[in-house]
Amino acid sequence: MAVAIRQIHPVFVGEVSGVDRRPLAADEAAAIEAGMDRYAVLVLHDRNITDEQQIAFSRNFGEIENSAGGNVTKPHEKRLNPLMNDVSNLGPDHKPLPRDDRRRLFNLGNQLWHSDSSFRAIPAKYSLLSGRVVVEKGGNTEFADMRAAYDALDDETKQACDGLVCEHSLLYSRGLLGFEVTEEERAMFRPVRQRLVRTHPLTGRKSLYLASHAGTIVGWPMPEARAFLRDLTEHATQPQFVYSHKWRQNDLVMWDNRQVMHRVRRFDESLVRDMRRTTVAGDAPTVEQAEAA
């Protein structure tokens, strides 16, 4: 059976069929990668997979990103293999984390629009999220097409954005929620630089590279930078650019962090929501980094 992709939103997002659970053949992986270039988000249903199968599937698209330095969970508190990003609401005992648990409060940052790992000097290429246990109500993942958002800017704003460099850090996104970090975390979350407008290496399409992690623009006064970034984010997340994914158990949703932003919506956190992410590493920084302080 050949890989087939059906577009399910007016500007992006494809639903994939014709992929079974055995390892992908090279032409199937190439068809999915071409689908990612075009649709930026792909949805696969009925993928009842193990962590090992998810890791193997993800490796078709590049190296798995090391998850170290991207959260406040200590190594001994981890529930999953270090190659997996645990984006559930669960502790190592597989029970929902208590309301005031720091790990839970940190993870609430996923409700803000973002691009995974934009706070790393080499930001992520793809994320692949597997819905192992999903909730009935709430918990949708929303995606915004940052290519369509860029295309819809007026020429003056496009010119204002081109060439700008932002600083991204988990300190900025978590700061928006009033989350307090330790000194050790502050050092770990040191800001990195990212281009505000990215060009896709294959399609040549431009996109806005925004995230709640973006806290300032190099060379700009911070309040002016934040007001501008907020304005762009409001533009980029208008309903015509957004797809809301309602999870079914065993859905696997993959997205290109270079071309979309995403966020999770609220849900009843007394319920188990077991979501597991693999992240495919990017291959280069978007811009030269500042000298280490």
Ligand SMILES: [Fe+2]
């Ligand atoms: Fe995310």
